[in-house]
Amino acid sequence: MTTLPLPLIHPVVLCGGNGTRLWPLSRKALPKQFAPLIGDKSLLQLTLERLSSLNREVTCIASEDHRFLVREAADKAGTTGRQILEPVARNTAAAIAAAALLAPGPEALLLFAPSDHHIPDTELFAETVRSGIDAALAGHIVTFGIAPSFASTAYGYIEAGPDLADGRSRAVTRFMEKPSAEVAEALILHGGYWWNAGIFLARASTLLAALRTHAPDILEACERAAAGVTVDGSFHRLDPEAFAACRSDSIDYAVMEKHAGVAVVKFNGNWSDVGSWNAVAKLHGADDTGNRLSGKARALGARDTFIHAPHRPVVALGTEHLIIVDTLDAVLVANADCAEQVGEVVKMLSREGHPEATEHRRVVRPWGDYDSLDTGERFQVKRITVKPGCKLSLQMHHHRSEHWIVVKGTAKATCDGQVSLVRENESIYLPLGAIHRLENPGKTILEVIEVQTGGYLGEDDIVRFDDTYGRCATAPAKEKGEAVVDPVLLQVATQQGAGERH
Numbered sequence: 457m458t459t460l461p462l463p464l465i466h467p468v469v470l471c472g473g474n475g476t477r478l479w480p481l482s483r484k485a486l487p488k489q490f491a492p493l494i495g496d497k498s499l500l501q502l503t504l505e506r507l508s509s510l511n512r513e514v515t516c517i518a519s520e521d522h523r524f525l526v527r528e529a530a531d532k533a534g535t536t537g538r539q540i541l542e543p544v545a546r547n548t549a550a551a552i553a554a555a556a557l558l559a560p561g562p563e564a565l566l567l568f569a570p571s572d573h574h575i576p577d578t579e580l581f582a583e584t585v586r587s588g589i590d591a592a593l594a595g596h597i598v599t600f601g602i603a604p605s606f607a608s609t610a611y612g613y614i615e616a617g618p619d620l621a622d623g624r625s626r627a628v629t630r631f632m633e634k635p636s637a638e639v640a641e642a643l644i645l646h647g648g649y650w651w652n653a654g655i656f657l658a659r660a661s662t663l664l665a666a667l668r669t670h671a672p673d674i675l676e677a678c679e680r681a682a683a684g685v686t687v688d689g690s691f692h693r694l695d696p697e698a699f700a701a702c703r704s705d706s707i708d709y710a711v712m713e714k715h716a717g718v719a720v721v722k723f724n725g726n727w728s729d730v731g732s733w734n735a736v737a738k739l740h741g742a743d744d745t746g747n748r749l750s751g752k753a754r755a756l757g758a759r760d761t762f763i764h765a766p767h768r769p770v771v772a773l774g775t776e777h778l779i780i781v782d783t784l785d786a787v788l789v790a791n792a793d794c795a796e797q798v799g800e801v802v803k804m805l806s807r808e809g810h811p812e813a814t815e816h817r818r819v820v821r822p823w824g825d826y827d828s829l830d831t832g833e834r835f836q837v838k839r840i841t842v843k844p845g846c847k848l849s850l851q852m853h854h855h856r857s858e859h860w861i862v863v864k865g866t867a868k869a870t871c872d873g874q875v876s877l878v879r880e881n882e883s884i885y886l887p888l889g890a891i892h893r894l895e896n897p898g899k900t901i902l903e904v905i906e907v908q909t910g911g912y913l914g915e916d917d918i919v920r921f922d923d924t925y926g927r928c929a930t931a932p933a934k935e936k937g938e939a940v941v942d943p944v945l946l947q948v949a950t951q952q953g954a955g956e957r958h
Contacts, residue, residue, distance in 0.1 A: 462586060463565050467507040468555045471518035471526055471571040472545055476799040477732050480786035484814035489571040490525045494739060499730060500571045504533035507569060509582045513537045517551045523691055524822040543696035549710035550702045553667050553678035554694055559660035565592060568656045574739060577725040588657045588721040590622035596719040597666060598625060598657040601650025602727045607640035610731060612652040616720050625719040631712060650722060671710040677702035688926055732795040733779045737762035785817040822925045823848055836913045842902040847895035849923035856910030856917060858886040865902035868895040
């Protein structure tokens with residue numbers, strides 16, 4: 457048995473996935489793990505808070521496009537650690553290989569957890585994870601099985617075999633794919649079959665040895681990608697060319713289903729992978745008629761209806777067995793039996809060219825966010841929110857002018873070298889071509905109404921000269937569609953912004 461002190465566990469959160477089955481809340485630009493789904497917290501923030509009971513230093517593996525969302529969630533959760541950035545998505549086998557290669561050492565004990573699961577009992581979760589330490593130190597890859605509460609056809613299953621020497625874990629006899637309803641019922645009646653939660657605990661060396669045996673091509677590609685990693689603060693970028701050459705496969709197919717040394721520890725607490733709106737509904741208490749209401753939702757004469765309404769009153773009148781999800785720019789109304797088909801809606805809207813299929817009206821940025829309030833021919837209105845102490849890039853636009861009206865807080869505005877403070881109910885005009893910057897020098901949130909006018913109002917009409925977040929056109933993290941900086945303008949802008957950099 458393990459004696460105190462216990463080995464340090466290094467949590468690693470897998471932040472990939474788009475979660476299209478939770479549209480319109482979850483979209484490609486803001487997948488479900490980043491959206492405020494439970495209260496005002498995202499699933500990622502809740503995951504980080506849960507893992508912080510094991511170690512406050514948590515590594516996250518995420519897409520380059522979501523790097524600031526991950527760091528913001530970590531800040532809110534109070535965790536530290538790095539973000540390993542994938543240039544392209546290559547599924548969980550490559551992500552786990554990269555994390556194992558970049559671990560603190562070959563004997564580091566790594567705990568891999570998805571970012572989009574809901575496990576309310578943090579203490580029981582930590583206790584269960586620690587129960588797997590002995591098996592992991594003995595050279596097993598330890599997975600965690602969920603005691604099934606019903607015959608689910610949406611989850612894979614683990615068949616638990618005989619007890620192992622540590623007395624806390626059991627050998628895994630086999631993994632099963634998502635079964636039919638009939639098979640799922642038989643598994644529940646048989647016993648000894650647990651849901652596969654996709655959570656793993658193992659030494660880095662154990663994982664790397666298993667990958668070398670069962671998926672050597674994935675490991676070799678990830679070795680090249682890890683060898684070429686570049687560091688930018690907490691961001692660790694894998695070599696793009698090497699990682700893109702890796703094939704895409706899940707850790708289940710690539711390793712777990714083939715590996716002999718897999719153990720399982722049973723978790724007896726509540727767990728949900730929040731994979732559909734029906735799963736989200738079950739996270740909310742039901743009233744006497746089966747309605748589950750969130751936010752400003754109301755029901756009258758309705759039964760078994762779930763309503764997600766965080767922004768405005770949404771009323772269900774005389775409905776039955778419905779899912780209603782309201783967002784700022786799209787609404788979903790579905791029969792609860794069709795919850796698993798929401799992904800088809802996203803495909804349809806994408807084919808028809810609707811930006812709402814993948815993008816939200818509110819866009820998160822590292823300094824805050826902006827919400828597109830209105831748009832028309834040659835104008836656009838946005839509400840910009842800037843966090844205390846943060847600032848936008850020093851930039852210019854070729855095709856639009858802007859007018860900033862401060863409605864909350866005090867703004868520090870730079871326009872062609874002139875710096876001024878703009879207070880509530882005051883405004884400043886930024887002519888077309890002006891080199892400008894917006895900054896919040898205060899300790900409270902800054903809110904600005906921005907009115908854009910011009911012949912082209914796209915987000916790619918931007919030339920950055922100086923940026924706290926490494927997004928200048930001359931930096932490695934150049935964003936898609938960003939213009940190339942003119943050398944003369946760069947020299948002028950650098951002189952203007954020299955006294956303002958952090």
